Amino acid sequence: MPFAKEPALQPGSVSRTAVVLVNLGTPDAPTPGAVRRYLKEFLSDPRVVEIPKAIWWFILNGIILPFRSKQSAQKYAAIWTSDGSPLKFHTQAQAKLLRGLLGERGHNDVTVAMAMRYGSPSLPEVLGKLKADGHDRILILPAYPQYSGTTTASVSDAVFDHYKKVRNIPELRFVRDYHDHDGYVNALKKTVLAHWETNGRGEKLLMSFHGVPKRTIDLGDTYQRECMETARLLAEKLRLNENDYLVTFQSRFGKAEWLQPYTAPTVAQLAKDGVRKLDVICPGFTSDCLETLEEIAMEVRHEFKANGGKEFNYIPCLNSHPAWISALTEVAEQHMIGWPTMSSMRKLRR
Numbered sequence: 001m002p003f004a005k006e007p008a009l010q011p012g013s014v015s016r017t018a019v020v021l022v023n024l025g026t027p028d029a030p031t032p033g034a035v036r037r038y039l040k041e042f043l044s045d046p047r048v049v050e051i052p053k054a055i056w057w058f059i060l061n062g063i064i065l066p067f068r069s070k071q072s073a074q075k076y077a078a079i080w081t082s083d084g085s086p087l088k089f090h091t092q093a094q095a096k097l098l099r100g101l102l103g104e105r106g107h108n109d110v111t112v113a114m115a116m117r118y119g120s121p122s123l124p125e126v127l128g129k130l131k132a133d134g135h136d137r138i139l140i141l142p143a144y145p146q147y148s149g150t151t152t153a154s155v156s157d158a159v160f161d162h163y164k165k166v167r168n169i170p171e172l173r174f175v176r177d178y179h180d181h182d183g184y185v186n187a188l189k190k191t192v193l194a195h196w197e198t199n200g201r202g203e204k205l206l207m208s209f210h211g212v213p214k215r216t217i218d219l220g221d222t223y224q225r226e227c228m229e230t231a232r233l234l235a236e237k238l239r240l241n242e243n244d245y246l247v248t249f250q251s252r253f254g255k256a257e258w259l260q261p262y263t264a265p266t267v268a269q270l271a272k273d274g275v276r277k278l279d280v281i282c283p284g285f286t287s288d289c290l291e292t293l294e295e296i297a298m299e300v301r302h303e304f305k306a307n308g309g310k311e312f313n314y315i316p317c318l319n320s321h322p323a324w325i326s327a328l329t330e331v332a333e334q335h336m337i338g339w340p341t342m343s344s345m346r347k348l349r350r
Ligand SMILES: C=CC1=C(C)c2cc3[nH]c(cc4nc(cc5[nH]c(cc1n2)c(C)c5CCC(=O)O)C(CCC(=O)O)=C4C)c(C)c3C=C
Pocket: 024, 025, 026, 027, 039, 043, 048, 049, 068, 072, 085, 087, 144, 148, 150, 151, 210, 211, 212, 213, 223, 251, 253, 284, 285, 288, 289, 290, 291
């Protein structure tokens, strides 16, 4: 395997630390072509779809990409803004605010970058640039509070695949999950309370997490357990009793069984059972995106109303909420312990 020649160390060059906030990724445009490129990269990841490669190649290229790219592009068009894809601009804003707050808290010598697992800016592009700029300590911070092999481990794959080609790798740390981090759950609580303050309280609070195939959980993925724990902690902070809230799973893909109960049929049933005002939060998504703005706030809302529901209140994701930026900062700080993050701690590179 070819390993690139390392750049010569400049006299007096210092050790530099970077945090890379990594989110899933999104198409470059809400068009069938751009969505197809994005879906091809995403759905070709064996962490995401665990079907034998040769069989999946035919299904993906012969059926899924030709049909889904067009269908999904229309959905993306419905949520696209003048700043582009919500997932991307929220993650960009979070990275910038995280840099600011780390600086305010004294960690003024930390670079914060944003990268996407699929699409752009890609992890190889971002990690390559950080290395060229002299960073030799890297903290990878996935934007997923709950661990799953399908998301978190896929970020780890991409990071290590990149460094497989690098001669001098940096010191690396990786945040696995923060599903029970007090700052994160507290930030969720604040968004719910603020929402209730403005809109009044619904009859129930539905917490909808992205689903994964049931088989993934049967094979030992800790995702479901972490989602249930986040939900329990949030309910506890909000002083909800068992009848006040429900946990469901959305975004089912394909025909196999995914984690249940599914969000859309549950919401339809609630409306049929007489619930008229429903609050919905998606605690596992740290940025609003297609799955929250289109699937929940449009499709599932429609389902609720079509079945007799009156008021469907979608509670936005954490996005740039100050309590969330503060929680992200704490998570980063906790994982950088012992690293020279302040200019007063600057060291010459080894
Ligand atoms: C095919 C299987 C999929 C698995 C497994 C999966 C897991 C998973 N995904 C997220 C977060 C997001 N997914 C998003 C979009 C999205 N997800 C899938 C499929 C799987 N996800 C597809 C095909 C798509 C694309 C849209 C579509 O065509 O339906 C997004 C939004 C991206 C955006 O651009 O806004 C997020 C975020 C998690 C957290 C997760 C497992 C825990």
